Amino acid sequence: MTPFVSDHPDYYPPPHLKDWLQNRGEVLPFTLQDLSGESLRYFRSKNPVAVFRVSASLFESIASFQTESLDEFLQASSGPGEIKWMVSLPGISDDYHLRFLRREPEGHNGVQPSGFGQSGHAHASGSEPDSLVAEPQWDGAEERLVTGLSSEYQPFELSVDTLCFDGQTWSGNEQARADYLAGVLRPLEGTDLALHPSTSDVLRIPGVASMLDFDLEPSFRSALKGAWSEEKAGELNRKFLRKCFQKIVCGARPSTGFLIMDELGALDWFLPDLAKGKGLTQNRYHSHDIFHHLIYACDAVDEPILKLRLAALLHDIGKSDTRREQPGGEATFHNHEVVGARITERIMRRFGFDSNLGKRVRFLVRNHMFHYTSEWSDRAVRRFMQKVSPSQLEDLIALRLADRKGSGKRQALPRAIKDLIRHIEEIKRQERELKVRDLKIGGNDLMELGMKPGPEMGDLLKSLLDQVKAEEIPNDRDALLEAARRQLLETIA
Template identity: 40%
Template structure:
């Protein structure tokens, strides 16, 4: 397959050549092109020292200069470029304590993590360099550590997680010795920063099949170290139509959620994670999981705080988990549907529908899933949204200022309570949403609670 090189990269390589240096594309840019995938980033390597690179280009950021990496800002794009190097000892399980530069490209390529990431491309001479047989592993769809696997994983614990992520991302398998190497190097997983693990988890959730990574986490022993709450779901059987234990239901639901919606995938992965904590048996010996949505949200919040999720993202996910146990029937009144919309929020209705679909798909092996109730609910919600209805206090035909000036209700917590009561009344009967009517109602509510 022909390797496509951006014009900017050719320009960078030409500038380096004129100064007497070589330039290669390396890593994911080559791997993904050989697999026919879209390339997102172009990483480069060279025999030029970082300080020299900074003199050859106008805008250079010393992003990782301690380890030989700088970022060239060329026109409107940034390119990471690393000087050929040999790594010393990794005492912190993340980065080498010291490095030494080399002018030998092969020395640089054999220090990398996996064979499929160690293929280089000579930009100007248009030639592939593959000393670790990465192309062979690409053909075999195999994740293969370079050299002795245990040495690679001792150097950086994140490589174990990355191996599992690449398996999902590329739909590859991890070859036996590499997988054994992961199992023997679990000690440094706990030393990884939560931010680095978070970044890998997000990338996993953006793949076509996150369950492949979670299954490899389970097989290798990583799962209880990074997501013990999910590991606790293994073997927790369920009732009714469920073909799977809680763990398998969760990872299948996660797969079933849209890959372009990370928040929804996280909600699908965690929506039943509280079931092991609330599982009980009724008088007939049938498992029950009362209030599991509340406990699941509590556990999910603990997990997301641990991994320092952005607050806004976390709150949206928690809201979906808390609301996922709605039980719609055709007997619901229009007022009940309006209350449902109020409780969920118009901006999260679509995600909640998608979560329910993923939940249903994760229940059994059957391809014939029953979405009739969900479809009917969506139709009724749409009809009500097309009408004039109040779903929040701001939709009322009155506000707190009106109540203070025209109904002589003092400001404070009671004012907020009265607005909530007015909203509830309008939810039951939208015709009440008229200013004069609401003022009279507000006065009567105030008389009762003052």
């Protein structure tokens, strides 16, 4: 079967994930054949998360298994089945989370297994890196727990979620395979669109589309559009909204999700500051309006690093409010980075992002317009280095590249950025060099040898420094004093 093809990489489980799964075979109770189609969205968006199937009986036994030992937790499970569970694999290492998802098997009669808290998760130790979407979860039956929706609400499955990985490709029923090949999202056959979707699905599905870089099947698109309600959206939990936002931003192609959300009529409510950039032209250096420039800049950040994707999406968010059109048709955006930083702070608070993440994103938005010229002195560059740490400079450069690519330009670094990097490296080289103040003797030592303060003392210290750099003498107090005595005697003679 020929897979759906887009210009994004990593459609299949990446080799390092396959190797990790196979190498852990003695502990993990599954094979690659157990991968559920829900894994597709995580593989496609480069988030190392895999969804597997386990049996109902195994689900019961594991749910009530009480231990903090991850190996014991894993060794207790074995065998395929109908219950889905998820492992997020930060860096594909031994430091990971294990999550069992609340999903009623056939004959389970809706009774929740013991051993679960209100979150519906069993947690093992581990930590998630910056590159992962925070709290990656399957957006399935448990979603009613985090959205505050009615317990009668049952999120529907998509046809591609029923696919299984056979070690070579994804296979399933005829409709699922056809949707996979076409790159299309549609509800599982038999889903009653008169009951589904809901307003929460209008916000949830763009995230799935972004993670997969798939489009919506036309009748599904119409059903979603008809389900949108700002009043009901206002009742949704902030955590759910943040999850929707993160899944779009950290997807395989963020622009896909934002464009679909706009088509469904939800973007003006979800991110009004982004939506207001639609149709607002920039200048001759930009091929797109403000809205499209921002979502394409977000696409241009290759890795799903949340702070960089958010910074790329929001870096010019202040342009809509600062846009002034000149007589010739050109637009100006004076201080848009300052206004954009304020808007960014407001957006980060509205969605409940971590305050430290908010500060980092705000910093990048506020400083993305830094402009280096050959007129910058060493002192000016040093001031810049005090303001911007090496890691922050690396992020600003990544943001500048995304900005250029989102403007329709070639991706190469601008010459000014290359010159700034060279200037910084030269200053670092100079700072690494030994200086007079680094010598193990100083002016007081020379005065004890009978030398008077003055230019000659400075010349002697510089001479000693040159000898140390040339490795003619060591930077040792006794050796330096001996060399100083010798040079003083030569001067007297």
